[in-house]
Structures are given as structure tokens and as C-alpha cells.
Amino acid sequence: MTGFDFPPPVMPPGVEALRAEVRAFLAQSQAEEGWRPDSDFGSDWSASFSRALGARGWIGMTWPAAYGGHERSALERYVVIEELLAAGAPVYAHWVADRQSGPLLLRFGSEAQRRAILPRIAAGGCYFAIGMSEPDSGSDLASVRTRAVRSGDGWRIDGTKVWTSNAHRSHYMIALCRTGPAGESRHEGLSQFLIDLEGDGVEVNPIVNLAGKHDFNECVFDGVTIPADRLIGREGDGWRQVTGELALERSGPERILSTFHLLAALVEAAGPAPEPRLAEAIGRLVAEFYALRAMSLAVAGRLEAGALPDVEAAIVKDMGTRFEAEVAETLRRAVPLEPVAGDRDGAGGNAPSLASALGASVLGLPSFTLRGGTNEILRSIIARGLGVR
Numbered sequence: 001m002t003g004f005d006f007p008p009p010v011m012p013p014g015v016e017a018l019r020a021e022v023r024a025f026l027a028q029s030q031a032e033e034g035w036r037p038d039s040d041f042g043s044d045w046s047a048s049f050s051r052a053l054g055a056r057g058w059i060g061m062t063w064p065a066a067y068g069g070h071e072r073s074a075l076e077r078y079v080v081i082e083e084l085l086a087a088g089a090p091v092y093a094h095w096v097a098d099r100q101s102g103p104l105l106l107r108f109g110s111e112a113q114r115r116a117i118l119p120r121i122a123a124g125g126c127y128f129a130i131g132m133s134e135p136d137s138g139s140d141l142a143s144v145r146t147r148a149v150r151s152g153d154g155w156r157i158d159g160t161k162v163w164t165s166n167a168h169r170s171h172y173m174i175a176l177c178r179t180g181p182a183g184e185s186r187h188e189g190l191s192q193f194l195i196d197l198e199g200d201g202v203e204v205n206p207i208v209n210l211a212g213k214h215d216f217n218e219c220v221f222d223g224v225t226i227p228a229d230r231l232i233g234r235e236g237d238g239w240r241q242v243t244g245e246l247a248l249e250r251s252g253p254e255r256i257l258s259t260f261h262l263l264a265a266l267v268e269a270a271g272p273a274p275e276p277r278l279a280e281a282i283g284r285l286v287a288e289f290y291a292l293r294a295m296s297l298a299v300a301g302r303l304e305a306g307a308l309p310d311v312e313a314a315i316v317k318d319m320g321t322r323f324e325a326e327v328a329e330t331l332r333r334a335v336p337l338e339p340v341a342g343d344r345d346g347a348g349g350n351a352p353s354l355a356s357a358l359g360a361s362v363l364g365l366p367s368f369t370l371r372g373g374t375n376e377i378l379r380s381i382i383a384r385g386l387g388v389r
Contacts, residue, residue: 004312004385008294009301015079022083025056029089037088040258040364042165042215044090047125053084053091054124059098063106068119074304078253078297085257092166097121100248101128101174104192108233108241113194117172129167131175131195131219132242135160141176141242142186146221148177148193154228155193157221167217168204170197174245175221176238190238194230201225211363244308252300255320256292259327262361263289265354266331281334285327292320311385318378328361 029052030037038044053059061077063069084091102121105113120126137143146159157177167173173195180189195202201224207216233241263285270278296316302309331337331354339359 004315005302005309006295006298006312007301008298009075009304011075012073015076018076019079019083022058022080023087026083026087026089030087035090038261038360040261040360041085041095041254042092043088043360045092045166045169046090047093049090050094050124050127052124053094054122059094059124060102060118060122063102063118063122067106067114068122070122074300075297078300082253082257085253086260088261093127093169094121094124096130096165096170097126097128099252100130100245101172103248104174104241104245105194105232107244108192108237109194110229110232112229113232117194120171126172127166127170129164129170129173129197129217129219131161131164131173133161133163135162135218142182142190142239144176144178144190146175146177148179148191151225155226155230157193157195157224157226159221161219161221162207162216164204164217164219165215167197167202167219168206168214173197173202173219174232176242179238180236187239189236190242191235192232192238192241193226194232195224195226243310246310246313248303248313253293253296255317256289256296256323258321258364259324259361262331262354262357263327265357266327266335269335269354278334281330285323285330288323288326292316292323296320311382314378314381314385318382324361325365328358328365331358 029035029049033046033049035044035046035049050059057070057072058080060067060069061072061080062074063071065071098121102118105117109117117126121128131146132141132144134143134145137145144159146157146161148155148157150156157175159177161173161175164173175193175195177191177193178189179191182189197204197219203220203222205218205220206214207218208214209216266285267282270282274282295312299309299312299316302312332339335354337355337358339362340353340355
């Protein structure tokens with residue numbers, strides 16, 4: 001590969017009507033449920049909201065009807081996701097399952113796995129954690145040390161996974177394990193397994209962050225035995241499978257919208273006639289956002305066409321997370337404002353003030369460039385795509 005491909009997709013008919021339908025649903029949901037908006041997809045967990053989305057057909061949108069899906073296009077799904085994030089809806093419960101775990105099972109899982117799990121995800125009632133990262137490995141995913149060895153009629157798993165967001169309230173984890181020798185590339189001998197977090201004996205230990213929140217966990221596998229049919233795809237094919245999974249994780253609108261609520265708060269605070277310096281800053285951010293959205297939408301179009309744009313997804317994620325940080329830094333330079341830490345201002349459905357929105361974003365910024373792969377790892381993927389590494 002010597003370049004990148006971001007062709008503008010042709011949007012399917014009816015997407016604006018779908019957008020209006022989602023907005024109407026969100027306005028009603030917020031009025032009735034009183035959730036507070038935050039466009040960072042990892043902010044708020046609501047099982048009832050996820051079930052409501054499932055009832056609307058807005059989870060598993062692109063999947064076959066035989067597995068509980070709705071056979072919509074990836075671009076229609078993009079519109080729904082974009083509206084959910086822009087509104088700051090509490091989407092975290094079903095997020096991983098809908099974005100990557102379900103599509104992975106659809107592509108590589110057995111028929112039994114698909115029929116048992118995908119309809120539950122599409123209904124908004126089945127949640128997944130990601131089992132990739134390990135202690136002392138940083139972002140070097142190929143250095144996986146968790147091992148799965150054949151044991152009787154199944155597998156025995158030993159090792160530890162960390163930063164497993166919401167494993168303490170998820171039903172399943174898809175864990176990347178070493179099942180054979182690494183080979184010269186270190187990408188051989190890896191396999192993925194479906195772990196039942198409610199029944200397979202995994203020890204889930206909380207990791208409380210500096211803000212006092214418990215999202216992360218350490219998951220310990222100490223002689224955990226699972227049936228043979230929990231292998232996902234083919235033994236030893238885990239690296240190829242996980243690469244496709246990461247492309248799904250890196251390319252969506254969530255990689256440019258985590259501080260959208262902050263950008264909206266900045267525009268509102270600036271008013272209709274901002275002073276020139278602030279107007280320039282807002283104009284630059286909006287232009288950059290528009291370009292990144294076009295790139296992210298192009299990746300969705302390529303996924304719709306059956307491509308695997310992992311390099312383009314890495315570019316979107318790298319540029320998108322830097323943009324998200326730039327929004328917060330621009331606001332701090334342009335507006336004399338001290339960020340407010342702690343809970344967002346207001347109650348019920350009240351939007352956060354500019355100070356509290358800034359405080360939440362400042363606390364979250366370090367994680368934006370880590371989740372889904374650090375920017376350094378992403379740039380190495382991009383360099384290989386350009387043929388310069």
C-alpha cells in the first residue's frame with residue numbers, strides 16, 4: 001500500500017428521516033429518564049436505555065435478521081451512532097457488544113455462538129468486555145502471555161487481563177490468548193475465546209481511577225476451564241481476527257465526538273458575535289471536525305462495501321483523539337475559565353456548564369489517546385501502510 005483511500009460514500013435514501021426519528025426519541029427519552037448528556041461514549045451506563053434502543057432496532061442494525069439484526073446499512077448505523085453521541089446519550093452498556101464483539105462473532109463465530117448471543121445483544125440485554133491488554137505489556141498486543149492449552153474436552157486458561165472496562169457488569173469477554181508458538185512475527189499462535197463472566201470462574205478485581213470511578217478491572221484466569229466450543233474462529237488465527245476487531249473499534253464517530261459536548265458549550269458561550277480571536281478558534285475547530293467526520297464516514301462506507309480499512313481507521317483514531325484534546329486546550333486558551341472537577345453541574349436532564357464540561361474533558365483526555373491503541377502504535381500501523389516501516 002502506498003496511500004490511503006477515503007472515498008466519500010453515497011448515503012442511502014431515508015437517512016435524514018432516520019436522523020429526525022433518532023432525535024425525537026432522544027428528546028423524549030431525556031425528558032422522561034432525566035439522563036445528563038456527555039458525548040464521551042464511555043461516560044454513562046444505562047441498561048434500560050440500551051433495552052429501549054434494542055426495541056427500536058438501533059442495536060445490531062447491520063446484522064442479519066436471523067441473528068436478531070435489522071439488515072440496515074453501515075451508513076444508517078453511522079447516523080444513529082452520531083446522533084446518540086452528539087446528544088450525549090448513556091450508551092456505554094451495549095457499546096462494545098454492538099460495535100465490535102457482535103460483528104466479530106458474526107464474522108468468525110460458530111453458528112451456535114451467533115444464535116445464542118447475537119439476538120441478546122441486538123435486544124440491548126447482553127454486554128461485553130474486551131480482553132486484550134495485559135499487565136506490563138503496554139500497547140504491545142502481540143506480547144500476550146495469557147495462555148490457553150487444551151485440557152480434556154476443552155481449554156484451560158491462565159493469565160491476567162487489565163483495563164477490562166465494565167467486566168464487573170458484563171456478561172461475556174472475548175479474550176486473546178496464546179495457544180501456540182509466537183513465530184518470527186510474534187503474531188502467530190494467538191486465538192480468541194468467548195469467556196462467560198457470569199459462570200467461568202474468572203476473578204474480576206476493580207481498578208478505581210484517580211477520579212474515584214470504577215470502570216476498569218483486572219481479570220485473573222487461574223486454571224479457568226471452558227468448553228472446546230468457546231474458541232472463536234480458527235485456532236492460531238487470533239491476530240487476523242483481532243486486527244479486524246480493532247478496525248471497528250478505531251474508526252467510528254466516537255473517535256471525534258468525545259468532546260463534542262465541550263465544543264457545543266464553547267459555541268454557546270461565545271454567542272452570536274464572538275470576539276475575533278475566539279471566532280477564529282471556533283472556526284478552525286469546526287473545519288477540522290468537518291474534515292474528520294468526512295474521513296470517519298468514508299471508513300464506514302468502506303466497511304459497508306466489505307473492505308477492512310484498518311490503516312484508514314488508525315488515521316481517523318490518531319487524528320480524532322488529538323482533535324478531541326485540541327478542543328479542550330483551545331477552550332482553555334480562549335476563555336478565562338477554571339475547569340470544575342467532580343460531578344457535572346445541574347440535576348436531571350440539565351446540560352453541564354462550560355466549566356464542568358471542561359473539567360470532565362480534562363480528566364478524560366489521557367484515556368482518549370490510550371483506548372483502542374495508543375497514538376504511537378497507530379502511527380506505526382500507518383507507517384507500515386505507507387511502506388516506510
